[in-house]
Amino acid sequence: MTKIRVAVIGCGSIAKHRHLIEYNNNPHVEIVAVCDINEARVKETAEKYHAKAYTSYEALLESENIDAVSVCLPNYLHATVSIAALNAGAHVLCEKPMATSREEAEQMIEAAERNNKKLMIGHNQRFVSSHQKARKLIEQGEVGKIYSFRTSFGHGGPEGWSADGADSWFFKKDQAFIGAMGDLGVHKADLLRYLLGEEFVEVGAFVETNAKENIDVDDNATLILKTTSGIVGTLAASWAYTAKEDNSTILYGENATLRLEDDPEYSLIVQYNNGEVVKYELDGIQSNEDGGQTTSHTIDHFVESILHDTNPLIDGEEGKKSLQVILGALESVETKRIISLEK
Incomplete structure (x- = not known):
C-alpha cells in the first residue's frame, strides 16, 4: 500500500x-x-x-x-x-x-x-461527538424549531499554549490579523452553521482588548447573530476565562433545550419540555489541556x-462562509452598525 x-x-x-x-x-x-x-x-x-x-x-x-x-x-x-x-x-x-x-x-x-x-x-468542532449527535437530533426533528442559541469558547489565552508563550504571533496584529475572535470565535461560527444547517445573514459585535496588556488584537469578543430563518443568538470568544476553559453551546428549541459541552460529566444533555432529561456520555471534546490524549478526527x-x-x-467554501461571519463582526465594530452577510 x-x-x-x-x-x-x-x-x-x-x-x-x-x-x-x-x-x-x-x-x-x-x-x-x-x-x-x-x-x-x-x-x-x-x-x-x-x-x-x-x-x-x-x-x-x-x-x-x-x-x-x-x-x-x-x-x-x-x-x-x-x-x-x-x-x-x-x-x-x-x-x-x-x-x-x-x-x-x-x-x-x-x-x-x-x-x-x-x-x-x-x-x-464539527467532529466532536456531542456536536455530531446534536446535529442528528436537530435533523430528525427531535428539537423542533430552534429559536435561539448561545455559544462560548474561551480560555486563559495563547500564552499558556503557544510555542512562543507571551511572545506568540497570536498577539501581533500584523501576523494574527485578529485575536480571540479569529482564534476561537471562527470555530464557533463554523460549528453553529453546521448545527443549525443555516447561514448567518446578519452580525453585530462588540470587541475589546481589556484583559491583556501590550497586545494589539482583541481578547474579548461578543457577537449577536441572526440566521436565514430568524434564529438569533450570541457567540462569545475570549482569552480572559482564566480559571477554566469554556467550550459550551446551548440551543433553545421548540421541544427541547440541548446543552453541549456544558456539564463536566455529560457532553450532551437534552432537556425536553415535558420535564424528561436525557444525558449522553460521549467522547470528550478535545482541549488544549489534554496533552494530545484525544484525537480531533x-x-x-x-x-x-x-x-x-x-x-x-x-472545504474552502465552508471555511470562507465561517470566515465571513468574523469579517462581518470586524466591520460591525468599525462602523458601529449591524452588518448584512448576504453579499
Whole structure:
C-alpha cells in the first residue's frame, strides 16, 4: 500500500499537539518533511518523526514529492503558503481562520479547483461527538424549531499554549490579523452553521482588548447573530476565562433545550419540555489541556478524503462562509452598525 506523503509547514503547538501526532498515528500516512523558520524547533521535530527539516517552505515544496500539506502557520501566511502548496500539486489542510480576507479565501479556493486538489480547513468542532449527535437530533426533528442559541469558547489565552508563550504571533496584529475572535470565535461560527444547517445573514459585535496588556488584537469578543430563518443568538470568544476553559453551546428549541459541552460529566444533555432529561456520555471534546490524549478526527478525515477522493466536510467554501461571519463582526465594530452577510 502506498502511503500519503505528508509535509507539515509550521512546527508550533497546533502541529505538535494535533497534526504531527495524528498523522503519525494514521497507518496511511508517512511524514516526509517538516518546516519552520525556527531552526532548533524544526530539527527537533524532524528527528522525532524521522522527517527532513526545512526552514523554507519554498525549498520544501520544490525539493520534495509531497501528496499533502498541513499549513500550521500564523494567520497572515495561510493563503500564501496554501496556494503555493496547491500549485505544487499537494492537497492542503489549512488551520483556521483560513485567511485574513474574503479575497484571499477565494484565491485559495480557486487554486484548489485549478489544480484539482483538496482544500480543507481545520474546523475540528464539527467532529466532536456531542456536536455530531446534536446535529442528528436537530435533523430528525427531535428539537423542533430552534429559536435561539448561545455559544462560548474561551480560555486563559495563547500564552499558556503557544510555542512562543507571551511572545506568540497570536498577539501581533500584523501576523494574527485578529485575536480571540479569529482564534476561537471562527470555530464557533463554523460549528453553529453546521448545527443549525443555516447561514448567518446578519452580525453585530462588540470587541475589546481589556484583559491583556501590550497586545494589539482583541481578547474579548461578543457577537449577536441572526440566521436565514430568524434564529438569533450570541457567540462569545475570549482569552480572559482564566480559571477554566469554556467550550459550551446551548440551543433553545421548540421541544427541547440541548446543552453541549456544558456539564463536566455529560457532553450532551437534552432537556425536553415535558420535564424528561436525557444525558449522553460521549467522547470528550478535545482541549488544549489534554496533552494530545484525544484525537480531533480532523487529520483522519482529511486523509480519508484523499484516499477515497471525496469532498472534505469543511472545504474552502465552508471555511470562507465561517470566515465571513468574523469579517462581518470586524466591520460591525468599525462602523458601529449591524452588518448584512448576504453579499
